[in-house]
Amino acid sequence: MSDQVQAKEVLTPKQMDPDEARKLAKACVCSDCWGELTVLFDWRSRMSTVSCETRGCPQHGYVSRKYVERAEAKSSGELVEARTALQANGVLPRSGKSESQLLKEMGF
Ligand SMILES: [Zn+2]
Numbered sequence: 001m002s003d004q005v006q007a008k009e010v011l012t013p014k015q016m017d018p019d020e021a022r023k024l025a026k027a028c029v030c031s032d033c034w035g036e037l038t039v040l041f042d043w044r045s046r047m048s049t050v051s052c053e054t055r056g057c058p059q060h061g062y063v064s065r066k067y068v069e070r071a072e073a074k075s076s077g078e079l080v081e082a083r084t085a086l087q088a089n090g091v092l093p094r095s096g097k098s099e100s101q102l103l104k105e106m107g108f
Pocket residue numbers: 030031032033034035052053054057058059
């Protein structure tokens with residue numbers, strides 16, 4: 001997934017004001033696994049960092065939820081196009097199923 005993310009869309013993790021961190025965690029998800037973000041507060045520096053909730057995730061940064069929605073809509077559209085093209089060329093048998101049924105079967 002992260003290969004599709006363009007560098008300019010990714011925000012790099014850094015220490016920030018706790019309010020700013022809460023806003024970021026609400027508006028963004030992890031750029032690597034698209035998982036939810038959690039805010040960590042450092043009592044010593046009085047600053048917060050935003051961290052991915054997925055264990056073992058490298059978490060290189062954050063992307064906005066809107067970005068993820070756009071990317072998902074794009075890839076599901078491409079999947080239907082690819083399948084339709086393969087059926088038209090006789091590579092895949094025609095199933096007689098609608099696009100929405102096919103998307104459901106593929107997990108969308
Ligand atoms: Zn992650």
